[in-house]
Amino acid sequence: MDAVERANADRQKKWVKDQKVGExxxxxxxxxxxxxxxxxxxxxxxxxxxxxxxxxxxxxxEVKYLRELHHPNVIELLDVxxxxxxxxxxxxxxxxxxxxxxxxxxxVFLPADIKSWMAMMFRxxxxxHRNFILHRDLKPNNLxxxxxxxxxxxxFGLARDAADPGYKxxxxxxxxxxxxxxxxxxxxxxxxAVDIWSVGCIFAELMLRTPYLxxxxxxxxxxxxxxxxxxxxxxxxxxxxxxxxxxxxxxxxRTPLRDLFTAATADTLNLLSKCIVYEPRKRISxxxxxxxxxxxxxxxxxxxxxxxxxxxxxxAAASRPLDEVDGNVDxxxxxxxxxxxxxTAPPKKLKRKLSGHDxxxxxxRKLDFTAA
Amino acid sequence: xxxxxxPDVTSPAKTPLFHSSTQYKNWRFSTEQLRVTxxxxxxxxxAAIRNTFESDSPGSSSDVHFLDAHEELLLxxxxxxxxxxxxxxxxxxxxxxxxxxxxLKRFYLKNTVMDWHPKNVMLTAxxxxxxxxxxxxxxxxxxxxxxxxxxxxxxxxxxxVAQSLAFEFAVWHAHRALWGxxxxxxxxxxxxxxxxxxxxxxxxxxxxxxxxxxxxxxxxPPSQIALACLTLAHPEIAASWARSKxxxxxxxxxxxxxxxxxxxxxxxxxDVVREIDRRLKICKNxxxxxxxxxxLAKKAKEDSESELKRMRKAxxxxxxxxxxxxxxxxLAREANLDDDD
Numbered sequence: 001m002d003a004v005e006r007a008n009a010d011r012q013k014k015w016v017k018d019q020k021v022g023e024x025x026x027x028x029x030x031x032x033x034x035x036x037x038x039x040x041x042x043x044x045x046x047x048x049x050x051x052x053x054x055x056x057x058x059x060x061x062e063v064k065y066l067r068e069l070h071h072p073n074v075i076e077l078l079d080v081x082x083x084x085x086x087x088x089x090x091x092x093x094x095x096x097x098x099x100x101x102x103x104x105x106x107x108v109f110l111p112a113d114i115k116s117w118m119a120m121m122f123r124x125x126x127x128x129h130r131n132f133i134l135h136r137d138l139k140p141n142n143l144x145x146x147x148x149x150x151x152x153x154x155x156f157g158l159a160r161d162a163a164d165p166g167y168k169x170x171x172x173x174x175x176x177x178x179x180x181x182x183x184x185x186x187x188x189x190x191x192x193a194v195d196i197w198s199v200g201c202i203f204a205e206l207m208l209r210t211p212y213l214x215x216x217x218x219x220x221x222x223x224x225x226x227x228x229x230x231x232x233x234x235x236x237x238x239x240x241x242x243x244x245x246x247x248x249x250x251x252x253x254r255t256p257l258r259d260l261f262t263a264a265t266a267d268t269l270n271l272l273s274k275c276i277v278y279e280p281r282k283r284i285s286x287x288x289x290x291x292x293x294x295x296x297x298x299x300x301x302x303x304x305x306x307x308x309x310x311x312x313x314x315x316a317a318a319s320r321p322l323d324e325v326d327g328n329v330d331x332x333x334x335x336x337x338x339x340x341x342x343x344t345a346p347p348k349k350l351k352r353k354l355s356g357h358d359x360x361x362x363x364x365r366k367l368d369f370t371a372a
Numbered sequence: 373x374x375x376x377x378x379p380d381v382t383s384p385a386k387t388p389l390f391h392s393s394t395q396y397k398n399w400r401f402s403t404e405q406l407r408v409t410x411x412x413x414x415x416x417x418x419a420a421i422r423n424t425f426e427s428d429s430p431g432s433s434s435d436v437h438f439l440d441a442h443e444e445l446l447l448x449x450x451x452x453x454x455x456x457x458x459x460x461x462x463x464x465x466x467x468x469x470x471x472x473x474x475x476l477k478r479f480y481l482k483n484t485v486m487d488w489h490p491k492n493v494m495l496t497a498x499x500x501x502x503x504x505x506x507x508x509x510x511x512x513x514x515x516x517x518x519x520x521x522x523x524x525x526x527x528x529x530x531x532x533v534a535q536s537l538a539f540e541f542a543v544w545h546a547h548r549a550l551w552g553x554x555x556x557x558x559x560x561x562x563x564x565x566x567x568x569x570x571x572x573x574x575x576x577x578x579x580x581x582x583x584x585x586x587x588x589x590x591x592x593p594p595s596q597i598a599l600a601c602l603t604l605a606h607p608e609i610a611a612s613w614a615r616s617k618x619x620x621x622x623x624x625x626x627x628x629x630x631x632x633x634x635x636x637x638x639x640x641x642x643d644v645v646r647e648i649d650r651r652l653k654i655c656k657n658x659x660x661x662x663x664x665x666x667x668l669a670k671k672a673k674e675d676s677e678s679e680l681k682r683m684r685k686a687x688x689x690x691x692x693x694x695x696x697x698x699x700x701x702x703l704a705r706e707a708n709l710d711d712d713d
Contacts, residue, residue, distance in 0.1 A: 003413070004482050004536050052523075053511045054530045060503045064541040067394055080539040085531060087539075131389060160506050 011081040015090050017043055026056065031093070034078075040093040041078060048085050058157035059087060065133055065156040066091075073124030075144060075154040094154070095147050096310050098202070099140035102209055107308040111268070114206045115294070116301035117143075118271075120151035121199055126286035128153065129192045132162045136173040138198035140205060149304030162191060171245075174198060176221050177211050181232070182280050184222050186245030193280035196289075200275025207261055207268075222249050229276065230254025237278040267294040390593060394540035399478060401590050407441075409481055414441040417484040421657045428658070438655045443648045444485045450645045451490040452476060452585055455498050462517065464498075467505045470545045472498035473584045475537060481590070482536040487657045488529070495521060496529040504541040546589065547580050549598035557602075557613055564609070575605035582637035588629050596622065600629035 017030040030043040046059045066077035066089075079090040098117065101107060121143060128135055136158040144154045163169050168188040174180070180197035182190055204212035213228060215221025226232075231252045232240060240246065257269045264272075271294040274284035284292070295301070390396050401409070418438045425433035439447075452473050459469040475497035476490070483493075495518065502508055515521045534541075554573045557563060564572075579601035583589070588597050599622060603610040614620050659670045 002483065002487065003416075004532065008535055048531065053508070054527050055500070055503065055534060057503055057508055060541065063539045064504055067540050068392070068542050070392060082531060082535055087531075087534075 008081050011079055012083065012088075015041060015043060015079065015081075015088075026059075032090075042091045042093045044089040044091060045083075046087040046089065048087050055087070061159050062156045063087075063089065065159050069128065069131065069133070071124060071127040072150055073120045073152055074127060075152040092146070092152075094144040094152060096145050097141045097154075098143040098145060098151065098206075100310050101145065101308060102140055102205060104308075104310045107310070109206065109209070109308060110299070110302065111265070112299040112302045113307050114203075115299070116304060116307055117151055117206060118199075118203055119290070119295055119301050120304070121153070121202065122286050122289045124151070124153040125195055125199060126290060128159075129195070129286050133159055134162055134192060135159050135195050135198075137175060138195055138202065139175045139178045140202055143202070145307075149307045149309075151304075163189075165189075176218065177201065177214050179221065180280065181222060181225055181278060182240070182243065184218055184225075184245070185240060185243035187243050191280060192285065193283040196275050196283045196286065197280075199286075199289075200272055203272050203275060204261070207264060219247075219249075222247075223252075226250070226252045228255070228260075229278070232278040240278070265294075265297070267292070267297050270294070390544055390595075393544060394538075394542060395544050396593070398538065398540060399590065400593075401481075403587070403591060406481075406587055406590060410441040410445065413482075413484045414439070414444060414486075417486045417657065418655075421486060421655065424658055436655050437651055439486060439648060439652060443651075444480070446640045446645055447485050447648050447652070448476065448480050448490050449585055449640050450642075451494040453639055454491075454494055456581070456584075458495075458498060458518065462509070462514075464502065465505075465507060466547055467545065468498070468501050468507050470547060470584065471505050471543050472501035474543045474545075474589060475501055475533065477587075477590060479533055479536045483532075485652065486655060487660050488532070489652070489656065492525045492529055493533060496526050496533045499526050500530060500533055500541075544594045546583060546594040546597035546601070547577065549594040550576055550580055550601060552595075553598055553602055553613060556616075557609055560609070560612055560616060562612065569609075572602070572606040572609055576601045579604045579633060583629075583633045585639065586632050586636040588632050591632075592626075592629050596626050597629055599623075600626035600633065604630055604633065 014035055015032055016035050017032045019031045020028060021031050022029040026046060028045045028047075030045065032041050032043050033039060034041055046056070048055055048059070063077070063080060066075065067080075070076065075094065076092040077089060078092060081088050081090070125135065125138070133156075135153065135156065137155055138153070142153065142155040144152045146152060158173050160169065166189075169190065171183045171186050171188055171190075174183060174194060178198035178201045180190075180194050183194060201212050213221070213224045215224040226249055231249065234241065241248075257264075257273055261269060261272070271284070271289060271292045274292070275289070277283045421438070422433040422436075425436065455472045455476065456469060458464075459472070472494075476494055479488075479493055479497060480490075495515075499511065499514055502514075511523045511526060515523050515526060550573075553576075554569075557569060557572075558566070563569060576598075580598065583597055583601060588600075592600075599610060599614070602613070603623065603626060611620075611623060614623050
């Protein structure tokens with residue numbers, strides 16, 4: 001046996017697969033544990049042999065970035081080993097994701113809870129951006145929640161290094177509802193600001209408990225954005241009419257955020273508005289967001305361990321099956337956010353698939369914190 | 373302003389980004405470590421291959437002239453130059469070329485050329501680098517543009533190469549660090565005219581390319597290599613850069629990098645390498661030669677082992693079914709799909 005094979009076999013022996021908990025086109029997910037400690041883990045087995053171009057790009061991206069990134073708010077890749085022609089990623093085990101929590105109607109979110117999730121989200125994202133990594137697929141079900149309440153950014157299947165100035169990147173990224181207008185207009189030169197837009201949408205969704213900008217097609221997405229935020233003017237977003245896929249959508253008036261987010265504080269709306277600025281260069285950075293007055297004002301963020309939990313989290317989480325779902329493929333086609341990069345295999349995920357799709361969620365509800 | 377009043381999340385200490393990279397942690401060695409590693413790999417390979425020869429027909433290994441570690445390295449070095457040629461042909465960006473070269477070097481810190489000939493490893497390392505640096509091309513258009521190369525030449529080794537790299541694909545390159553220096557030196561107060569600076573940068577970049585033929589990237593951080601190359605190109609500018617950063621001490625640290633690049637940066641002579649390659653045909657590991665007696669024997673052994681495993685697993689499932697396990701049937705189906713755990 002070669003030294004490389006031997007080292008691989010030694011690594012493989014450290015982990016035990018207990019139970020298959022989900023299967024997708026590209027990967028099978030197992031719940032397992034570390035042999036020495038009994039620590040719970042998830043093993044994502046990626047089938048490699050079946051691709052005509054060899055190792056699949058989203059697997060390459062995920063492994064490349066998770067190997068380098070170690071942060072409390074980024075999912076931890078514990079080990080990688082191979083079995084025959086399969087690639088096995090050993091990941092920390094996480095109970096649930098933010099989408100599950102948002103959809104759990106029995107949970108009430110306090111402003112302090114939202115602030116805590118936002119702080120963790122921005123910390124994880126600031127770390128990615130500090131490492132020049134664009135995530136390019138932020139959405140609630142890519143934000144996993146550990147048993148201690150820590151939020152972890154997951155799914156780096158579409159991530160890439162920020163390109164040098166002048167180098168093109170694909171605009172077919174980020175799930176539609178969380179995709180910024182510059183990408184919808186076909187912009188091929190973009191920055192960390194694309195992730196900030198997604199975070200803004202998630203911020204709003206945490207307050208509304210329903211997706212903030214749920215477009216039904218790429219064109220409808222732009223219309224949905226403009227209906228909510230007003231059609232951008234040349235002054236607000238210089239040059240946007242020159243973008244490759246620019247189309248005139250019609251004139252919508254700007255309605256104040258206050259009209260929809262009736263109970264939010266001024267700081268909250270100020271930070272939200274800075275995340276969803278049309279002009280990408282004026283959008284707030286993750287670092288500046290962490291220093292925004294919102295995070296210093298009362299109420300202080302909830303301690304992660306005290307954040308709302310789904311029933312699955314509180315009751316025997318160990319026995320609950322974990323399901324696997326193919327990232328950007330929307331299982332309920334039509335109203336869903338739709339697939340992202342053409343020609344990019346959808347990334348795989350370690351999380352529960354949502355059984356039903358609540359169509360009523362397409363309509364944003366007004367938020368009333370007084371009820372909470 | 374007080375610090376964000378958030379929960380007990382201890383943010384990681386602010387260390388340089390490079391220090392948390394896999395390159396910093398797992399792919400830096402001393403000159404001595406490199407020598408020991410290569411010698412050990414070489415000796416282990418010779419022992420194993422000799423053994424295979426002897427078990428095939430006793431006495432057959434006595435007159436085989438095996439390669440030594442230095443000869444292996446020379447052959448790898450030649451194939452580093454082939455990566456540069458291919459990248460020119462495909463017009464791949466510098467990042468792809470540099471990454472492919474790094475992968476090739478790292479591969480041979482875990483393997484020997486007597487097991488895996490650098491030609492296909494080189495092709496695979498470069499193909500993998502196109503993907504890890506976000507410049508993917510289809511395997512079909514890759515191999516069809518390289519003479520006498522089939523897709524399987526690349527695919528068969530891709531997993532082995534990825535595994536040898538420990539799936540650590542991110543590489544920090546000296547040419548990126550040099551780009552940073554280039555931006556800095558344009559800001560120096562007594563900077564020479566721009567045209568001259570451009571010439572200096574181009575010369576320094578040539579030294580970086582030369583450095584890829586040497587071991588320096590396995591020993592030193594990219595920033596020091598870049599500064600060494602700038603010093604080789606124009607010592608005064610490098611010195612005033614160091615003064616501007618209060619980093620004059622750095623100039624002493626890079627002396628050995630300059631020496632190594634100047635000493636080892638030459639392209640190996642084709643005649644010498646051709647002779648090594650000729651000998652390699654005789655001493656390469658027969659277990660790795662597809663179709664050979666030793667290869668078939670090894671494969672048969674592996675196949676029978678995995679067949680045994682499958683049967684054991686199917687047996688367990690059957691038992692479960694007989695004992696009335698309600699999930700028995702489903703498991704049986706899974707077991708058929710899934711034969712590797």
